[in-house]
Amino acid sequence: MTIIRQGSLFDLQDLYDLEPTHRFEAVFSTIHIDPILAVVSKKALYGAPVQLNYAAMIYSLVARIIERIPTTKDLIKRLKHDYMFRLDCGFLLSDPIPSEASYSRMLTKLAESDVLERIQETQILQAIIEGFVTDDTIAIDATHIEARDQAPAKEEKPKPEPKKRGRKSKEEQENWLQEQAEREAALPIFEKTIEAQLDTTLEELRSSVPMVPKWGIKKNSEGKNVFWFGYKGHFAVGTKSQYILQSLFSSGNLNDGKAAIPLLKGIHERLSILPISYSTLDAGYDYPAIYEQIYRIGAHSVIAYNKKNESELEGFDKHFAPTCVREHSYRYDSYDSRYETLKYTRPKECKDCPLAEDTLCQKVYKVKITTDLRRYCAPARGSKAWKTIYKQRSAVERVIAYLKEFFQLNNVRYRTGKRAKVHFDFTHLVYNGAKLACDRLTQLISNKQMINAA
Structure with a gap:
């Protein structure tokens, strides 16, 4: 299944089938590298002259991801022996091939700057302006990224002092x-x-996110715990366009839910021209604060509910719809955005019920979502509309699968978290660049077909 919208005339596989020169040009054209050059270029006129082609070095790092070249050493070897690849990256035949140390120094400068994040935002804003991103629903999820370094030995934690028995005095308690x-x-x-x-x-x-490789834990498809040492990548994806709208790179032990609010705030503050109506997340993000943040940005939460050992409410079903005296669930009818109220109507089973006219069995039931943002959302939990929106969450899983399989998300080769984040940011940048290149080519083909038909 492709990651391009249904009905597309051009997908990622078609992009990879192009000649390398055209493929690179299509992706390079979506990346504005001037801010990167301002960061990595020499700042003073004094000292030894610069002999490196920084623009070509940046493009070669992009090409490394596109061509799935595993290491910088392999990239340099390819530049030395493949003259067409060397020219496609922007190097002249007279330019010296940069050494691993040169690439390392450039990556260090990028690691100390947020320039790649700024270019990512410029890129996605360009896709929105060109009309390729029109999503009203976003999906958020996280994935593990293994570090290449060997995990350190686990430290033995000192045994805590035994707790004093007995009740604390008032002063000790205070x-x-x-x-x-x-x-x-x-x-x-x-x-x-x-x-x-x-x-x-x-x-x-964003400046406080921990990025040191740590032990992480997740459940596999069989429900068993799996441990890994490394990082996590957190993504907010448009469910229709499948562009990455925001991303976050963190230590492997960071709880998924703690990355949701930075992603939501990033979309609201930096992509304000994109109106978001719904945010869909799995049960790992079922925290009251996340519902509150989604409500603050003017969107609705479609999040799987995690009972967390809570007892069921009397008079309500498992989806928090009210029930009649015979415990039949009321049917979700509509949502009134003016009063932020859900409307439920009498169950079908109550049509011939002798208690239908009784005051205990009311005909219509209304509840404001602000009563409990976690339990009441629009559309209501368990409704057909809610399930339809929640199914769109698979878009972020599909994007993560493509990032790992085709864009080397799992191929982190750096020892420090900041350097690993540079690789993560390049992966984000190249993926969105490939998407934008495909959409532009699709639009070009469509326009030509319309002209020919006319």
């Missing part, structure tokens, strides 16, 4: 609560509860 509050306030933002992110700025959130 001191303990004060210590807990001070300890919580001193924690980094991503070690606090998710609620702490609601009133934190996007810049502070």
Whole structure:
């Protein structure tokens, strides 16, 4: 299944079937590299003259992902022996081939800057302006990324001191609560509860993301725990266009839910021209703070509910629809956006019920979603419309699969988290660039067909 919209005349496989020169030109044209050149180029006129072609080096890193070249060493070898590839990347025959150290120094400069994130936003804004991104629904999910380094040996944790038995005095209890509050306030933002992110700025959130490789845990398809050492990639994807709208790179032990609010704030603040109506996420993101953030940006939550050992509410079914006295569920009818109210109507089973006219069995039931954003959403949980939107969440899983299979997302070759993030950002940039190139070629073919038909 392709990652391009249905009915497309040109998909990623067609892009890869093009001649390398045309393929590279199509993707290179979607990436504005001037800001990168401003970061990596020499700043002063003094000192030894620069003999490196930085623009060609940047394009060669893009080509490395497109061509699935595993390492920088292999990229240099390809540049030395494949003259057409060398010219396609922008090197002149008279240009010296950069060494691994030269590439390393350039990547270090990029790791200390947010320039790749700014180019990603410029790229997606260009796709929106050209009319290729018209999504009203986004899907968010995370994936594990293994580090190449060997995991360190697990440290033995010191045994905690045995707790004192007996009840604390009032003074001891107050001191303990004060210590807990001070300890919580001193924690980094991503070690606090998710609620702490609601009133934190996007810049502070993104600059505080932990990026040190750590042990992570996830459940496989058989429900068993699988451990890995490395990182996580978090993505917010347009479910229709399947462009990456926002991404986040973190340590492998970061809870998926703690990356949702930075992604949502990024879309709201940096892609404000894209109106988002729905956000769909799996049960791993079922936290009240995430519902609150989605509500604040003017969208609706379509998130799988995680019971978390909660008891069922009396008078309501498993989807929180009210039930009649005979425990038949009311039917979701509509949503009134003006009053933010869900409307339920009497169950079909109550048509011939002798209690239908009783005051205990009301005909219409209304509830405001702000009563409990986690339980009440529009469309209502369990409704056909809710299920239809939730199925669109598979778009982000499909994008992650393509990133790993075709764009080397899992091929992190760097020891530090900042350098690994550069690889992650290039992967994001090249994927969206390939999507935009395909959409432009599709539009060009469609226009030619319309002209020929006329």
